[in-house]
Amino acid sequence: MTVLLDAPQIHERIVSLAAEIESDYPPDDEIHLVGVLKGGFVFMADLIRAMSARVTLDFIAVSSYQQSTRSSGEVRLLKDVDARLEGRHVIIVEDIVDTGLTLTYLQDILRARAPKSLRTACLLSKPSRRLVDVKVEYIGFTIEDKFVIGYGLDFAEKFRNLPHIAVMDET
Ligand code: IMP
Numbered sequence: 001m002t003v004l005l006d007a008p009q010i011h012e013r014i015v016s017l018a019a020e021i022e023s024d025y026p027p028d029d030e031i032h033l034v035g036v037l038k039g040g041f042v043f044m045a046d047l048i049r050a051m052s053a054r055v056t057l058d059f060i061a062v063s064s065y066q067q068s069t070r071s072s073g074e075v076r077l078l079k080d081v082d083a084r085l086e087g088r089h090v091i092i093v094e095d096i097v098d099t100g101l102t103l104t105y106l107q108d109i110l111r112a113r114a115p116k117s118l119r120t121a122c123l124l125s126k127p128s129r130r131l132v133d134v135k136v137e138y139i140g141f142t143i144e145d146k147f148v149i150g151y152g153l154d155f156a157e158k159f160r161n162l163p164h165i166a167v168m169d170e171t
């Protein structure tokens with residue numbers, strides 16, 4: 001296991017992402033973050049604490065990977081958001097954009113709820129793996145095609161609790 005991004009590096013990037021997001025919306029408008037479970041919850045937790053009091057949040061759960069480092073290409077909705085999105089500024093908060101299939105699916109279903117605006121924030125992006133051209137307005141770090149774990153990201157449901165992001169050595 002090799003550390004790719006340590007905790008202070010991640011923290012610094014999130015603080016600047018939060019500032020960028022805040023400056024992109026009119027100062028009096030609420031911003032509603034929709035965190036994607038489970039992988040996005042650590043990023044979500046740190047991002048909201050770097051933002052101002054106008055933030056509200058909700059969670060949605062999907063499954064795309066089944067105990068494997070390869071995408072099945074199939075996205076399933078496991079848990080929908082609790083609150084209505086109509087007329088709100090919505091930002092999807094996800095751990096990583098890989099093939100882009102998960103986010104394309106999420107953007108499609110959330111856009112259908114008529115939000116005032118819909119954007120996406122991802123801590124990580126692996127552009128070399130993209131199968132669909134998905135729009136992600138806020139990206140923390142662009143990384144190479146390596147399977148990573150920690151800071152919310154798992155391998156077979158483990159390692160989500162690592163405070164840093166590490167490269168999983170292929171076995
Ligand atoms: P996509 O649909 O291929 O873009 O995959 C997105 C989802 O796959 C993410 O939400 C992650 O849960 C998972 N994923 C993709 N790459 C990695 C990785 O390197 N480590 C852990 N999970 C990953």
Ligand code: MG
Nearest residue numbers: 038039040095
């Ligand atoms: Mg995920």
